[in-house]
Amino acid sequence: LTSYHVPQGVGDIVMIQSDHTGAVDILSAELETADLLGEQRRAQPPPLAAPTMWTTEKMKEFKAKMGKEKNGRMVVKRGEVVTVRVPTHPDGKCICWEFATDDYDIGFGVYFDWTTVTSTAITVQVSESSDEEDEDEDEEIEGLSPVGDVERGSKSYLRNRYGEVMPVYRRNSHREVQAGSHEYPGEGIYLLKFDNSYSLLRNKTLFFHVYYTS
Numbered sequence: 001l002t003s004y005h006v007p008q009g010v011g012d013i014v015m016i017q018s019d020h021t022g023a024v025d026i027l028s029a030e031l032e033t034a035d036l037l038g039e040q041r042r043a044q045p046p047p048l049a050a051p052t053m054w055t056t057e058k059m060k061e062f063k064a065k066m067g068k069e070k071n072g073r074m075v076v077k078r079g080e081v082v083t084v085r086v087p088t089h090p091d092g093k094c095i096c097w098e099f100a101t102d103d104y105d106i107g108f109g110v111y112f113d114w115t116t117v118t119s120t121a122i123t124v125q126v127s128e129s130s131d132e133e134d135e136d137e138d139e140e141i142e143g144l145s146p147v148g149d150v151e152r153g154s155k156s157y158l159r160n161r162y163g164e165v166m167p168v169y170r171r172n173s174h175r176e177v178q179a180g181s182h183e184y185p186g187e188g189i190y191l192l193k194f195d196n197s198y199s200l201l202r203n204k205t206l207f208f209h210v211y212y213t214s
Contacts, residue, residue, distance in 0.1 A: 045114045048163045048185055055176040062100055062177045066207040074124070076106065076196040076204045083125045084192040084210060087117045088184050092212030095190050096181040099208035101173040106204045107195030108178065109168030114161045114188045122210065128197070168195050173206075181213075 056062070066072030076082050086095060099108070163185070171178045182190070196204050 044160060045163050046185070048112055048165050049183065051110060051166050051180045051182040053166075053178075053180040055178055057176055059100055059175075059177060062098065062209075063102075063207045066100075066209060069209070072209060073205065073207050076194050076206050078199045078201055078203055079128055079197055081127050081197050082194045082206070083127070084194070084208070085113075085123045085125065086190040086192060086210055087120050087122070088187055088189070089120050089212045092184065092214055094181050094183050094213045095210065096179070096213060097192060097208065097210045098177055098179040099173055099194070099206060100177045101207070102205040104174050104199075104202055104204055105170050105172055106206065107168045107193070107198065108166075108171045108173070109193045109195070110165040110180075110182065111191040111193065112163040112165055112185060112188050113191060114163065114186065117187050117189065162191075165190075168193055170198075 074082065088095075097110075165182055166180075192208075192210065194204075194206055194208075196202075
């Protein structure tokens with residue numbers, strides 16, 4: 001570094017070295033900090049509106065209907081978190097969901113991933129906890145922020161590109177069909193989390209339906 005001129009004056013110095021060429025740029029922290037913070041603020045996604053929520057008592061009818069659907073029923077095993085990833089659809093303006101369980105409640109929450117949609121296919125991801133699921137993402141872990149979870153059953157940290165539509169809480173889905181909707185805030189992927197990480201003994205049979213409206 002002796003061949004580089006070090007700026008004189010008060011303040012810290014930032015040195016950035018290229019992994020490819022080995023070249024080093026020396027910057028004045030006083031000059032760069034404001035710009036870097038400005039970029040970080042602009043990178044923050046806007047806040048999301050609250051969803052519309054309701055319940056229905058037609059448990060038998062709903063379970064019978066979903067039981068006949070190819071992907072309308074699944075088992076969320078003890079200690080697991082199932083995330084249903086639902087991309088925004090170009091023909092839709094709103095996402096809607098309905099779900100119910102047999103015998104016992106389950107945790108449920110909705111998040112939004114501000115990312116470019118390359119496919120409208122709905123996918124399902126299973127993990128042993130919310131922490132483990134987030135570690136599988138290859139995004140950087142800067143700006144972590146904790147979100148609400150199922151009676152401290154697990155701890156989830158979502159990155160800057162994620163927004164919280166509704167935190168994970170236990171729902172009485174074994175007594176009433178839980179339903180809701182949310183207007184698209186833009187292009188991205190909804191993450192519907194069914195959290196059974198707090199249960200050490202019981203698997204949960206889940207009946208669910210997700211769709212969009214225009």
